[in-house]
Amino acid sequence: MFPLVVSLIAVVIICITHWLYRWWNPKCNGELPPGSMGWPLLGETLQFFAPNTTFDISPFVKQRMKRFGPVFKTSLVGRPIIVSADPELNYIIFQQEGKTFQSWYPDTFTEIFGKENVGSLHGFMYKYLKTMVLSLFGTESLKKMLPEVEDTVLKRLNQWSKQDTVEIKDATASMIFNLTAKKLISHDAETSSENLRENFVAFIKGLISFPLDIPGTAYHECLQGRKKAMKMLKNMLQERRMMPRKQNTDFYDYVLVELAKEETLLTEGIALDLMFVLLFASFETTSLALTVALKYLSDYPLVLQKLTEEHEAILKKRENPDSHLTWSEYKSMTFTFQFINETVRLANIVPGIFRKALKDVSYKGYTIPAGWGVMVCPPAVHLNPAKYENPLDFNPSRWEGGEINGASKHFMAFGGGMRFCVGTDFTKVQMAVFLHCLVTKYRWNPVKGGNIVRTPGLQFPDGFHVQLSEKRSTET
Secondary structure, three states, X not given: OHHHHHXXXXXXXXXXXXXHHHHHXXXXXXXXXXXXXXXXXXXXXXXXXXXXXXXXXOHHHHHHHHHHOOEEEEEEXXXXXXXXXXXXXXXXXXXXXXXXXXXXXXXXXXXXHXXXXXXXXXXXXXXXXXXXXXXXXXXXXHHHHHHHHHHHHHHHHHHHXXXXXXXXXXXXXXXXXXXXXXXXXXXXXXXXXXXXXXHHHHHHHOOOOOXXXXXXXXXXXXXXXXXXXXXXXHHHHHHHHHOOOOOOOOHHHXXXXXXXXXXXXXXXXXXXXXXXXXXXXXXXHHHHHHHHHHHHHHHOHHHHHHHHHHHXXXXXXXXXXXXXXXXXXXXXXXHHXXXXXXXXXXXXXXXXXXXXXXXXXXXXXXXXXXXXXXEEOHXXXXXXXXXXXXXXXXXXXXXXXXXXXXXXXXXOOOOOHXXXXXXXXXXXXXXXXXHHHHHHHEEEEEEEEOOOEEOOOEEOOOOEEEEEEEOOHHHO
């Protein structure tokens, strides 16, 4: 009996040892980049989600770059990943979309954003949805939206000026969500009996959290928030289907027209997942960017002065100072666009952009195996001292004479390649109009907060509170 037990224990030890060896030494038709796979199944997930209280590159990436170089292997949430902080490799990844690499996100992301979300669709289907979105947020539509955006901002700023203090992140998120929801689905938060944004807030709180779906965890609350929001969006679509409009005025109208076509590629599931992602992306990322913008304006008075001078010059050139912003005035905001670029460069709201290798890829003597995930790391690119002198300094003037639109090897705040964010222009319009109204009509004093935490996404856990007051006529 005893020899049998010893034999079984030996077999178990051999199996475990073999399993550990295979985990730590994955198969590859070549040489893998250096790095660590962590412990089986868990990998280095806990280290990846560790908080970072600075605007610098996360300790997880920074420590491994120092040890292994700009391209290294790891394992996150059970999947083998190659992390790239190399601008040249990132460029190849984006340019080879659909050929050598394709958009991919871990299973936990798919659970959160839906199995048919736009990030999981490829080829013609992705281009088809992109065209649909641009029909609503393209240049011509934005020109028409400009007065509405300005009126919304002025109304909110006036309300905030009558409060003792205002928490910028939550206040701007509410403003942008309501504006976007009205444009996308004609949802008026002020008259609706249902609070759609409340479900998105619950969703966001657990978005960047350890993927443990147990009641009481942030991840579970995130999934529940999505479930409730999707139910509301589906009910709204059904109501619109029962009472169609004569003219297409929002995204739901376009969706219903597409769904009614005989050979349509669109399904209700894809449409609802797209709606969910658009609502989330439009208000969460922009409100974070605006919060960071106000923090920097508060900390850098010379930047505030230069920004204010640009916008006051716009008012002085008008025959009627109280008229709405025009598209030509918007396009003339040179320093504003430099300011926005510098803000999103340092904010690094998107900590990682994921792709999957469709076949073995050789790069600088290493092999990225087919089927492995690849995480492009924008913070490492945006804070590269070889490209940006004193990269942690806030200096909008570093963009003078450079390209301030689109993406490059060294700037990917809005993505890159064929998946360059379709909402980029909408985001810039909202930020530029907000800044225009703010610096020409109001002044503010920070009261408390402004500390940041990345886990790995950007958060303001204690908020950023300011006191807002109207400028006297002699100040403008």
